[in-house]
Amino acid sequence: MELGDSAFSEQSVFFRLSGIVSIQFFRLTFLLLVTLLVDIRAAIKTFQL
Amino acid sequence: MAFTTKFDPAHNIITLNGVPVSLHCHHYNCGLLRVIEKFPHIDAHNILIRTAAEEFCQNFKSYFADQQPDCTAADALRLAAVLYRVMGFGRIDLSQLGEAGGTASSDSSYFVVGWLAKYGRRPDPVCYVTCGFIAGILAAVFQAPPDAYEVQETDCLVTGGECCAFSVRRRHHGR
Numbered sequence: 001m002e003l004g005d006s007a008f009s010e011q012s013v014f015f016r017l018s019g020i021v022s023i024q025f026f027r028l029t030f031l032l033l034v035t036l037l038v039d040i041r042a043a044i045k046t047f048q049l
Numbered sequence: 050m051a052f053t054t055k056f057d058p059a060h061n062i063i064t065l066n067g068v069p070v071s072l073h074c075h076h077y078n079c080g081l082l083r084v085i086e087k088f089p090h091i092d093a094h095n096i097l098i099r100t101a102a103e104e105f106c107q108n109f110k111s112y113f114a115d116q117q118p119d120c121t122a123a124d125a126l127r128l129a130a131v132l133y134r135v136m137g138f139g140r141i142d143l144s145q146l147g148e149a150g151g152t153a154s155s156d157s158s159y160f161v162v163g164w165l166a167k168y169g170r171r172p173d174p175v176c177y178v179t180c181g182f183i184a185g186i187l188a189a190v191f192q193a194p195p196d197a198y199e200v201q202e203t204d205c206l207v208t209g210g211e212c213c214a215f216s217v218r219r220r221h222h223g224r
Contacts, residue, residue, distance in 0.1 A: 019074025020166060022137035022159050023054065026069040028104035035096050036085060043090035 050112075050128060052135040065136070068108050075163025082175070083168065094177050101181025102188065102195045109189040122147070122190050129186040138179065146183070148191045150198065150217040153183055158213050161206040174205035176213050183215055196220070 054070065056063050063070050085093035109129060113120075120128070126143040133141050139157040146153055155176070164175045180200040187198045200217050204210035 019076055020159065020163050021072050021074050022078070023063075023065060023070045024073050024136070025065075025104045025108055026071050027107075028100060029071055029073070031104060032097065032100045035100055036091070036093075039091045039096060040088060043088070047090050 052132055066112060068111070070136075075159070075167055078160065078178075079163045079167045079175075082164075082177070097177040098181040098184065098200065099196065101178045102185035102198075103181075105182050105185030106188040106195040107185075109186055113189065125190045126186070129182075129190075133179075133182060138182070141179070143183070143186070146187060146217060148187075148219070150187075150219050153215040153217065155179065155213040155215075156206075158206055161213065164207050170209065171207055173208065174202035174213070175207045176202050176205060176215075179213065180215065183217060187217065193219070 052066055054063055054065050063072070082093070082097070085091065085096070109132070112128075112132075113125065123144070126146060130141050130143050133139065138159045139155055139162075141153060141155040143153050145151045158176055158179065160176045160178065164171065180202055183200045184198040185195055187193070188195045191197075197220055198217055199220055200215055202213060203216050204212065204214040206213050
């Protein structure tokens with residue numbers, strides 16, 4: 001089998017759908033999303049987006 | 050000191066040395082960065098750096114206090130590099146950092162690999178969480194507030210650089 005047909009080829013569905021995983025502190029995920037929402041909300045209000 | 054994850058099947062929670070963690074793939078991490086970078090009027094990079102610095106500072110302080118109360122700053126920075134690797138972020142050299150700042154470098158970066166797999170090369174750096182990691186770790190080690198250190202990625206593997214290089218300085222208002 002050539003690399004182009006294998007699961008690790010950039011052309012394969014497996015490669016595109018599989019995830020490269022890292023561990024993150026749960027609170028960081030929460031803090032990041034809340035901070036983003038607050039800032040986006042403020043930007044929408046300020047700039048009338 | 051060893052960093053180990055533990056799964057609690059009763060509550061469906063994973064902890065890293067007692068701190069709750071989650072697993073995120075590059076589709077989430079890189080997709081989120083790409084979306085917020087396109088959103089006008091918010092400082093996406095600074096938000097990533099600031100929140101990461103706060104989290105790493107708090108958690109590394111607790112690891113320290115619980116398990117390594119008497120280790121030197123150099124030992125603590127070596128421990129931080131192990132934590133970075135265990136969390137799957139890559140390999141980082143923090144040995145050139147001190148209380149006043151300095152430089153750090155990484156020859157293997159999760160964020161670069163993820164971005165390249167998903168979007169390909171980009172002209173500017175991508176390791177903003179790493180900047181926050183460095184700022185938070187230094188703040189924990191030298192007992193400063195999480196915003197005491199300013200970290201800039203001066204070169205990045207994603208742009209074609211030889212390694213990810215970080216320049217660190219202590220802000221004047223930092224205690």
